[in-house]
Amino acid sequence: MEQKANVAEIKAAIRNIPNFPSPGVQFKDITPVLGNSRLFASTIDLLTEGFQPGSIDTIVGIDARGFIFAAAAAFKLKAAFVPVRKKGKLPFKTYTYEYNLEYGSAIMEIHIDSLAKGSQVLIHDDLLATGGTAAAAAELVKMQGGNVTGFAFLVGLDFLNGKDKLIPHSKDILTLVNY
C-alpha cells in the first residue's frame, strides 16, 4: 500500500494565489491536493482521525469546497452528508442564518428536515478564516436540535482567530495546515 502523506507534503501542494478573487486576498488554492489521489486520501484520513465509523451521525459540508471534504469524510465514517448552502440554492424549505462579513453580510441555509434531534454532527469546510461561515453552519445545526461535536478544516488562517467564534459551539476544532 502507498504510504500516507504527512501534513508537510499536503501543505506543500496548496497554492497561494495573490489578489484572487479580489485585490489584497491571498487565496489558498486546494485543488492540487484534490488532484493527487495520495494527498486527497491522506487529507481525508487526517481530517477524520480519532472518529470511529458509526460515532458520528452526519457531516455538514459548507458551500462549495466544504462539500468535497465532508462527503468523502462522511463516506469513510459511515455518516450522512448534509449541505449548508448560500441563500437561494437549496430547493426545499430552509432555516436561514445571517452573519456579518468585513463588508456587508451573508446568509446561509440548511433544509429544515436534514438532521434528527440529538444527532451528532461534524462541520467541515476547506478553510477557516474569520470563522463566521462555520459559526453560521453551527447555528443552523442547532436550529434543528443537532449537537455540534466538532469542526474540521484542511486550512486554518490562524492570524484571523476564527477559532474564537467556534469555541462556544465545540472545542474540538481541527485545522490540518496552518498559516
Ligand code: AMP
Ligand atoms: P470565514 O467565514 O471568514 O471563516 O471564511 C471562510 C470561507 O471563505 C470558507 O468557505 C473558505 O472557502 C472561504 N475563504 C476565506 N478566505 C479564503 C482564502 N484566503 N482562500 C480560500 N478560501 C477562502
